[in-house]
Amino acid sequence: MDIKSFHSTQMIREKVARLIEDSIKEAQQNDELPSFALPKITIEHPEDSQFGDYSSNVAMQLVKMVKKNPLEIAETIKVACKKLSAKEKLFAKIEVAKPGFINFYLSPEYLQEQVIRKILWQRDKYGNCNQGEGKKINLEFVSANPTGPIHIGNGRGAPLGDTLANIFKRVGYEVEREYIVNNVGNQVRILGHSVLKDDEAEYKGDYIDKLHKEIKGDDPYKVGREATQKIVDKIIKPSMEKLGVHFDTYFPENTLHDNGEVEKTFQELEEKDLIYPEDGALWFRAKNYGDDKDRVVRKSNGDITYFGFDIAYHKDKIARGADRLINVWGADHHGDIKRLMGAMEALGYKGKLEIILTQFVQVVKDGKEFQMSKRKGTYVTVDDLINEVGKDAVRFFFLMYSADRHMTFDLDLAKEESSKNPVYYVQYAHARIASILRKEDNKDNAADYGLLVDPKELDLIRELDKWPELVADIAQNYEVHRLPYYAMELASKFHSFYKECKVLGEDKELTLARLTLIIATKKVLKNVLDTIGVDAPEKM
Numbered sequence: 001m002d003i004k005s006f007h008s009t010q011m012i013r014e015k016v017a018r019l020i021e022d023s024i025k026e027a028q029q030n031d032e033l034p035s036f037a038l039p040k041i042t043i044e045h046p047e048d049s050q051f052g053d054y055s056s057n058v059a060m061q062l063v064k065m066v067k068k069n070p071l072e073i074a075e076t077i078k079v080a081c082k083k084l085s086a087k088e089k090l091f092a093k094i095e096v097a098k099p100g101f102i103n104f105y106l107s108p109e110y111l112q113e114q115v116i117r118k119i120l121w122q123r124d125k126y127g128n129c130n131q132g133e134g135k136k137i138n139l140e141f142v143s144a145n146p147t148g149p150i151h152i153g154n155g156r157g158a159p160l161g162d163t164l165a166n167i168f169k170r171v172g173y174e175v176e177r178e179y180i181v182n183n184v185g186n187q188v189r190i191l192g193h194s195v196l197k198d199d200e201a202e203y204k205g206d207y208i209d210k211l212h213k214e215i216k217g218d219d220p221y222k223v224g225r226e227a228t229q230k231i232v233d234k235i236i237k238p239s240m241e242k243l244g245v246h247f248d249t250y251f252p253e254n255t256l257h258d259n260g261e262v263e264k265t266f267q268e269l270e271e272k273d274l275i276y277p278e279d280g281a282l283w284f285r286a287k288n289y290g291d292d293k294d295r296v297v298r299k300s301n302g303d304i305t306y307f308g309f310d311i312a313y314h315k316d317k318i319a320r321g322a323d324r325l326i327n328v329w330g331a332d333h334h335g336d337i338k339r340l341m342g343a344m345e346a347l348g349y350k351g352k353l354e355i356i357l358t359q360f361v362q363v364v365k366d367g368k369e370f371q372m373s374k375r376k377g378t379y380v381t382v383d384d385l386i387n388e389v390g391k392d393a394v395r396f397f398f399l400m401y402s403a404d405r406h407m408t409f410d411l412d413l414a415k416e417e418s419s420k421n422p423v424y425y426v427q428y429a430h431a432r433i434a435s436i437l438r439k440e441d442n443k444d445n446a447a448d449y450g451l452l453v454d455p456k457e458l459d460l461i462r463e464l465d466k467w468p469e470l471v472a473d474i475a476q477n478y479e480v481h482r483l484p485y486y487a488m489e490l491a492s493k494f495h496s497f498y499k500e501c502k503v504l505g506e507d508k509e510l511t512l513a514r515l516t517l518i519i520a521t522k523k524v525l526k527n528v529l530d531t532i533g534v535d536a537p538e539k540m
Contacts (some may be wrong), residue, residue: 012054012090016043016054019081020041020056020058020081023083024080025038026080026083026084033076036066039058044056051097053106056102058102059073059100063100070099075096077102081104082094089107091106091110092108112449116461116464119524124527126468127524128171128468129171131172131173132173134172135323136175137165137174137322137323137326138317138326139168139175140180140317140327140328141162142157142158142179142240142328145182145187148235149383150239150240150381150382151379151380152363152379152381152384154382155381156358158240158243159399160399160403161245162177162244163480163531167531168475170471177248179250179251181232181252183229184257190202190224191203191223192221192222195211196220207235239382239383243394244533245533257304261316264312265311269343269346274288279300281296281299283296286339288346306336307343310336311340311343314344315347318352326353326478327354327355328358331358333357356478357403359403359404359407362406363385363408364408364409364411370411388411395534402479403478403480422484422488423484423534425491426529428491429490430525430538431537431538431539434539436518437519439504447509447515456500457497459493459497460521463490470486483528490528503518
């Protein structure tokens with residue numbers, strides 16, 4: 001394998017798709033297939049390994065155009081695929097299966113020689129590519145109102161946003177993690193009343209008691225503004241750092257009010273006849289962009305609404321150099337999406353903003369809903385969870401659920417030190433490999449990978465080979481919940497291999513080959529855990 005192939009970012013899935021395209025064109029040139037525009041070719045991993053490593057349903061897509069049985073079409077494409085791929089020896093075989101699938105089986109030579117070598121060569125960068133081409137993504141997540149500790153509803157977006165940022169960096173984007181600090185408006189005034197403990201107080205908890213002792217003054221708004229900054233500095237930032245989340249920017253809302261950008265944005269929209277006055281308020285023509293009614297951006301009392309500020313804020317993010325904006329919001333903000341998307345389109349930024357919604361979280365202990373923060377309020381905070389089960393379990397468990405699904409966080413399972421606990425199971429695989437490697441010093445000699453012929457060895461290598469594809473997929477579809485499941489599957493493949501294949505045996509050459517295989521496995525496991533933001537322990 002030459003050095004160029006170590007640096008190649010083209011994945012086998014892409015090669016299979018290209019091979020099918022070339023095979024169809026070859027068959028068309030030979031009049032075995034009629035002329036037609038090529039459809040998008042979908043390549044998948046069959047759930048059952050007996051149907052190969054990759055599979056395509058392209059023959060079934062072509063039935064109407066070719067007017068033949070899909071099995072006959074698949075057979076024609078298969079023959080051309082075999083011919084065109086013969087020199088590369090990438091596939092052990094290519095087969096057709098009912099009702100018209102074309103299945104591709106990777107060759108042992110590819111698995112033995114190319115996958116392990118590539119991992120050992122690229123190491124931390126294995127799985128990376130330049131899909132993002134250096135473009136900048138502003139990724140805003142959590143952004144809970146700075147009126148108290150971060151509860152688990154807001155906190156669910158933290159591991160998701162942070163992990164997504166890690167994925168984007170792996171595929172070549174520049175990423176700015178941002179937290180918008182809403183330190184303007186009625187909520188700040190209410191916080192001030194709460195700190196002053198007067199008749200209009202609403203927020204309660206031990207943090208309010210501390211702020212009451214620390215902040216002097218009698219103007220609720222000024223007290224509230226000072227309190228928000230203390231909450232950000234002493235509660236929110238430490239909580240996020242404790243969870244392993246570091247924001248590049250904590251952007252204070254008052255900045256855009258103070259420098260006049262909010263009013264400038266309104267003026268720009270007014271010039272386009274997209275804002276109008278009515279009943280003393282200022283309204284955005286949201287109905288022009290599919291919303292059910294127009295929306296207020298400035299109230300009759302002069303206060304700017306959240307929506308009004310959001311328009312200027314997102315405009316500012318683009319002005320700061322972002323090519324794309326991605327927001328991770330709680331599900332309770334679903335009603336805000338259409339109006340904000342409409343405002344972005346009105347400003348000429350259609351397609352620049354994407355919004356991911358996270359659903360609700362329930363925490364259970366001993367089979368019952370978990371309540372804890374009596375002194376902080378009536379909710380479970382992110383700190384509560386971390387104190388109970390640790391940062392790794394919080395991140396891993398949060399990520400196991402797709403963002404659009406409600407989730408139940410099982411505290412008992414998260415604490416269990418057994419294979420039933422998924423994060424323990426994965427970390428134990430990494431620690432077990434580290435333990436084996438500590439027993440053997442002779443790991444730098446060139447190994448004969450051709451000795452790795454056991455089905456368990458080849459299955460483990462197949463799983464290692466899927467990592468670059470997974471990274472590229474998540475950068476496109478944002479399905480970060482696939483990461484913990486890949487980690488569990490990779491750990492499972494390793495444990496299964498370790499059970500059947502003795503690593504440190506009498507056969508020195510086979511021992512060296514297997515040691516190299518587990519070094520590669522350890523590296524990929526660490527890459528996955530690093531991306532998730534979970535520790536990869538050397539000992540457990």
